[in-house]
Amino acid sequence: MTNYFHSVTLEEEKCRGCTNCIKHCPTEAIRVRKGKATIIKERCIDCGECIRVCPYHAKKAVTDPFSVMSEYHFKIALPAPTLYGQFGQEFSRERILRGLLGFGFDWVFEVARAAEIVSDATRQIIKTDNVKKPVISSACPAVVRLIQVRFPNLIKNLLKIESPMEVAARIAKHTISKEKNIPSNKIGVFFISPCAAKVTSVKAPYEKKESFVSGVFSMKDIHIKLLEKMKNIPQDYDCDLVSSGAYGVGWAGSGGECNALETSRSLAVHGIHNVIDIFEEIVEDRLNDVDFVEALSCTEGCLGGPLTVVNPFVARTNLKWQIGNAKKNGFSYENTAADYQDLLWTKDMEYKPILKLDDNMMKAMMKMQKLEEINDGLPGLDCGACGSPRCRSLAEDIVRGLAFETDCIFKLREKVSDLADQMKALEHIYKPKTED
Template sequence: MEILHSVTLDVEKCKGCTTCIKHCPTEAIRVRRGKAQILSQRCIDCGQCVRVCPHHAKKVVCDPFDMLKDFEYKIALPAPSFYGQFKNINDVNIILGGLLKIGFDSVFEVSKAAEMLSDLTRKTIKEPKDMRRPVISSACPAAVRLIRMRYPNLVENVMPQIAPVELAAILSRKQAAAETGLSPDKIGVFFITPCPAKVTGARYPIGGMPRVIDGAFSMTAIYKKIVGVINETEEPEALSSSGIMGIGWAVTGGESAALLNDTHLAVDGIENIKKVLEDIEDGRLPEIEFVELNACTQGCVGGCLTVENPYIAKTRIKRLMKYLPVSRNKFESGVGNKNLVTWDNQLKYSPVWRLGEDTTDALEKLNKINELYESLPGLDCASCGAPSCKAFAEDIVLGIASEEDCIFRMRERMQYLSGMGDADSYLPPPFRKSGEAQK
């Protein structure tokens, strides 16, 4: 299925520099005609390009706030990372109260649903080995998409469970329908998200379950709306009903800590995730039962739609959690039905990196790629629009680039055509072959 990514390009602002293509963890961007193009199939919406673009040309397309008016009853689902964005606010209730002031009729904390799911996972992880170990969390959609395209042997390790925000959406809509008597489609459920991966996840649920979230607003946008209407001295209504375990999901280690077992691993940052997944794939982590993965540094507080530096947000989250009960929600009383939170199907491998229709075809291409790669300068300068000479060689063989896109190749050709001068005079200093190399 072709999906519409939330990470997109602002064509006007893009200068065609090569910063994003070098930083993309899945080599999903190419520069063509002076603009960065995202290869849709490979993009996992991690937001790395949004962070690194010096021209702010990578933007995240969230939903417009005025879509609230399309619904009679509006529910806000704030991610726990939202609580870490505010200076001097030491009570979650003040933040939740702020959401009611800007147009929402009620709030349902994602951390509340997270507590219910943690409660369930605590039980299921003890059950007989009906899942491949280690069980890998499905909460970070960027990490799950990475697994789906790169780790065929790990798709069965991914916990087939909906994300806390999806559960929050289902429960809050049901609750609101019961309380107001409105039909469920008149009720709008809106996620306040720290990252683009979750915007895409809200539109196209990763486990293939039906869509349950009506819209996703960036944390930055909502922050701007409520920061002016709340203050630390007000006496808030008691709206929050989650504890340490739920709010802890905002930072790396929170989801694992809520499992109360010590054979887990909590990993953040895409490059670190890749290393750990390689190890798991090769069976090198036999003692680990559960793996929490967060594509962003420090966890969801590091998402590219947050306002605050992740480290500060983390400290604030820790402070907010200090005097809270450990957990205030149980799966049995809150949800009850395990089928409601379980994907219908196991995650499926999507071989976007496969080069050919069959092995023979792929081997033929790989040989051509290696041969080409040997002949390229190896500078990984990205002037061709691909992130590295290796990726460029692949692009040529796959027919999405031409050998002459390499500026060094082009120089050689120009020199051949003009038939004068020696080769060196056409090359920039790092590539000249004559003269002594200096030690």
């Protein structure tokens, strides 16, 4: 179903049925059943935590193969600013962008530039009074999905502006279509992504019917080849592909989006479990003095994305150097978001109440009562051996009819011991009469 397209998928033959992934999933979307992990599609937010923790690399992010480029007449690369953090100081932004042309792209447009436009619009929006504060960034699609399934009360806090990726795709397409007189459908725009969630947001966008992005390539697939291609480009190479200033480049790391807003009334949180903590504070009105929250699913922000290559902390240092350079070049960005109305989402987001036990509240209450009862009888070790992440989630699965109490090895042992006792009792009653 297109409704539930996910980039994060399981390679069953590699899965050994261990419980690493179920314990780390922030929406409890994974179960191990019959010795293999299964992803509950309705719950998955494509954060990629499971990709990171799987010791057997059985979880992967589906991205597009390079061959999809051949379907288009004019091809444009949209590198996420995260890409700049993947290389050391000998690789300037000019070299990286020029290197990308070596993949067969006709042009490169920096997503970092679009990020600056988004920041510009955000600055204007948080100044107005008709938005729910704190405004929560919608740049990270995993976070947006998290809100959609777990924090319905925060939907109205979401910044309903298209992501830098979408804005970049739109600008790139329009620019080329106008300049070269090529019809839009012949122009392919390809995002070079640090994460799985971006793939999902292209294939199954939440905020509008169709994405402007034609395909998504994994940063991992590009990395080594790009290094090769950059070798032939001189270190002091200069080109006009660079269009973003320091703010846009900084977006790749945690705190970058906040920085660009130039206000102290902002908060940056990264790592999906930290994000959940902050969201709980917002829901309970505990977060004061903050107008804007930048929330990124990965540790260190996009630099820690599951499709990146370099350690996120190393990448941060690399990025710092790129930001410094961008400042030195003194790029002043013109105010292109003066009218941000056309950047707004065209479709509102709906709450997906995937956690509820039943559509009928009375029935849900009866199930909850049963759930509590079962949960009280479970050992409370949260060992995961049953295939559910916690004892409570096993109780939930049982109530939903998806698991049995004896999936718990402690419960099973009790039952076996009971059976043994019963057999012993039977043996006593029906002792065979022997002649002796």
